[in-house]
Amino acid sequence: MAERFAVLGAGAWGTAVAIHLAKLGHAVSLWAARGESAARLFAARENLPLLPGVPIPDKIAVTADSDEATRNTDNWIVAIPTAFLRPTLSRFIELATSRTRCLSLTKGIEVGSFLRPSEIIAETLAVKTVAALSGPSHAEEMARGLPTSVVVAGTDREFAATIQHAFGTARFRVYTNRDLIGLELGGALKNVLGIAAGICDGLGFGDNAKSALLTRSIVEMTRFGVALGAEAATFAGLAGIGDLMTTCFSRHGRNRRVGERLGRGEPLDAILAGPQVAEGVYTAKSVRQRSLALGLDVPIMSAVYDVLYEGKSPLAAVQDLMARQMREEG
Numbered sequence: 001m002a003e004r005f006a007v008l009g010a011g012a013w014g015t016a017v018a019i020h021l022a023k024l025g026h027a028v029s030l031w032a033a034r035g036e037s038a039a040r041l042f043a044a045r046e047n048l049p050l051l052p053g054v055p056i057p058d059k060i061a062v063t064a065d066s067d068e069a070t071r072n073t074d075n076w077i078v079a080i081p082t083a084f085l086r087p088t089l090s091r092f093i094e095l096a097t098s099r100t101r102c103l104s105l106t107k108g109i110e111v112g113s114f115l116r117p118s119e120i121i122a123e124t125l126a127v128k129t130v131a132a133l134s135g136p137s138h139a140e141e142m143a144r145g146l147p148t149s150v151v152v153a154g155t156d157r158e159f160a161a162t163i164q165h166a167f168g169t170a171r172f173r174v175y176t177n178r179d180l181i182g183l184e185l186g187g188a189l190k191n192v193l194g195i196a197a198g199i200c201d202g203l204g205f206g207d208n209a210k211s212a213l214l215t216r217s218i219v220e221m222t223r224f225g226v227a228l229g230a231e232a233a234t235f236a237g238l239a240g241i242g243d244l245m246t247t248c249f250s251r252h253g254r255n256r257r258v259g260e261r262l263g264r265g266e267p268l269d270a271i272l273a274g275p276q277v278a279e280g281v282y283t284a285k286s287v288r289q290r291s292l293a294l295g296l297d298v299p300i301m302s303a304v305y306d307v308l309y310e311g312k313s314p315l316a317a318v319q320d321l322m323a324r325q326m327r328e329e330g
Contacts, residue, residue, distance in 0.1 A: 002026050003107035003166050003227055004073035008092070009033070010041060010062070012050035012103055014079030016072040016143035016232075026166060029061040031069035033088060056144045072301035075162075082108030082188075085117060088123040101129040101159050103112045103152070105326055107187035108279040109286040116184040118154075129156045131163060132180060132185040136246035136252070142172065142207055143306040149173040149236045153183040175238065182234030185225045190244040192283045193217040193278030193302050194255035197248035199307065199314045201256070202263020213300065214241075214248055220298045224287070227294055255280040262307060263314045299324060 002025045007018040010032035011217045013297035018030040032038040041047060042062045045055055056062065063069050070076060070092065080088045085106060102125065115123070118130045131154025134164040142148045152163045152174055200210050221244070221306070222235040234240055246281060249251045258278045261271045272281065288305040291298045303321055 005075045006070045007077045013137035015047040016139035022060045029069045032064050070095050076102045077183050080106040090183040096125040100127045104132040111189045126146030136242045140252045142184050151175040151177050153177040154182045179231045179234045182230030183239040186239040188283050189221045190247045191255045192284045194247035195259035195280045198256035198259020199263040202260040254278045279325050
């Protein structure tokens with residue numbers, strides 16, 4: 001059955017999801033935060049900077065007007081970076097109702113509050129039904145119809161089922177999961193670890209180092225997530241190891257690219273001057289604060305923090321990780 005969706009956020013992922021849903025016959029509006037951005041998308045019918053060569057169907061309503069974007073729909077899809085999520089959602093506070101249901105595509109953790117995107121959405125919009133979708137799903141591939149599998153998690157099973165059926169195709173497989181905490185933490189933590197993987201690439205290390213990094217990264221993600229109420233099994237699935245592998249190996253990965261440039265010796269300010277947000281840079285700070293408060297041992301994510309915020313050289317960070325006291329693997 002066709003649904004009506006408002007996609008809030010016209011970045012690569014928001015645009016890709018809007019295109020995907022429109023092709024399936026759903027009524028879709030795509031909201032851009034700035035009027036000039038909406039005008040360019042409307043005129044070109046293409047997200048030229050982020051998804052060149054992927055046409056935006058004419059039936060997608062592109063707008064920067066919050067009321068126009070959400071009119072006549074109770075299904076909102078939020079694709080806004082965590083760093084801008086709360087202030088951007090403030091434009092929609094008066095438009096949300098008791099019937100509004102939100103699906104978060106955002107991956108990150110709010111600095112200071114340590115709230116996950118679904119918690120920020122629920123708190124800001126005062127809505128009760130919030131789910132999140134995650135997994136190995138680069139917009140560049142999904143928008144072009146390449147096979148992709150993801151997972152949607154939320155406490156409202158009916159809404160999760162609605163998303164599963166509305167999104168699912170022979171090329172886009174959607175699983176469901178009840179562990180919203182684990183799904184969102186997996187999507188956030190893998191960005192920090194993606195920076196670590198990029199540092200390995202930038203320093204010229206080989207497959208041995210990167211495979212070991214990913215293996216120990218899953219241990220850290222699971223340890224951190226379980227301490228915050230997530231289920232360990234979630235990190236062995238699409239929202240955990242699946243998303244981590246894509247982030248750490250793909251040429252599309254923004255966080256991996258940040259790490260690679262750091263490993264090559266480029267300054268962080270220059271790296272972050274581009275238009276796309278690397279969520280792992282902000283998440284690393286949140287993870288550092290929470291891991292210290294809980295007494296959690298997360299050496300790889302701590303090393304990423306030291307490189308980003310303490311001026312530690314990437315090579316020194318790796319050397320210190322390798323020189324840690326020997327121990328049993330379990």
